[in-house]
Amino acid sequence: MNPYDVASSLYEALLTEAEQWACDDTEDQELLDALDRAPTPHDKLALLQTSSLIPSHLASAITDALLALDPATYSPDPAPTTPEAPMTDPELHRIRDASITVVNASPEDNTPSDVYEIQVHGISVLIRRRAQWGAHTDVPYVHVEDQTDGPGLLLVEVNNRGEHEHLRASPHVATT
Known part of the structure; x- marks a missing residue:
């Protein structure tokens, strides 16, 4: 299994946990809808981290794992490379x-x-x-x-x- 597949599996586990913790109240349902509409995996992760749907220690552990496995997708500070700035990392x-x-x-x-x-x-x-x-x-x-x-x-x-x-x-x- 490649790092992208592992990162996707971890994110899906985090999302499943959030869905299980969600109540039928409007606020939780609006958050789950916002997760579906979020344009990037980073945006989805940020919503999950700031929600009350999952325990913070679980969100932190999975966030650390996602960043280690797939930093380009889940990095909190995406820094696009410009032609003027030489790449130091892949x-x-x-x-x-x-x-x-x-x-x-x-x-x-x-x-x-x-x-x-x-x-x-x-x-x-x-x-x-x-x-x-x-x-x-x-x-x-x-x-x-x-x-x-x-x-x-x-x-x-x-x-x-x-x-x-x-x-x-x-x-x-x-x-x-």
């Missing part, structure tokens, strides 16, 4: 079920470009440029990793030259 973006992490270029590590990692459907794809590869310079580099457990098949196609099969062995079977 930048994380969420699009539906996918996460995209961007890390600054690092010429001392033979990485003249930013590094992009896309994670979705149990697959991680890392894309960057390499300064040097043999006689070639500024070479595109793509790394694909199947993060799913158990046996299976990964199909990869490059430049419309047909799929290539990559078998994923069971973790209990030794590969030769």
Whole structure:
């Protein structure tokens, strides 16, 4: 299970707890309606934290866990990166079920470009440029990793030259 799924599960547990504590009175029902309308997970979490629907120690513990697992979504102080401000930490973006992490270029590590990692459907794809590869310079580099457990098949196609099969062995079977 990836951090996004775990964070979603924790948030859902917090919401379920709030719904169980809610009474039939108007104030509690209005708060639950506001939670449904809140535009972002951060806004929903902020509403839950300031409500009387859940014990404060439970809200604090789950908030800490959500921030540790998914700081880009649940951070209380979102700080967008501007082109003028260099990124010191990886930048994380969420699009539906996918996460995209961007890390600054690092010429001392033979990485003249930013590094992009896309994670979705149990697959991680890392894309960057390499300064040097043999006689070639500024070479595109793509790394694909199947993060799913158990046996299976990964199909990869490059430049419309047909799929290539990559078998994923069971973790209990030794590969030769």
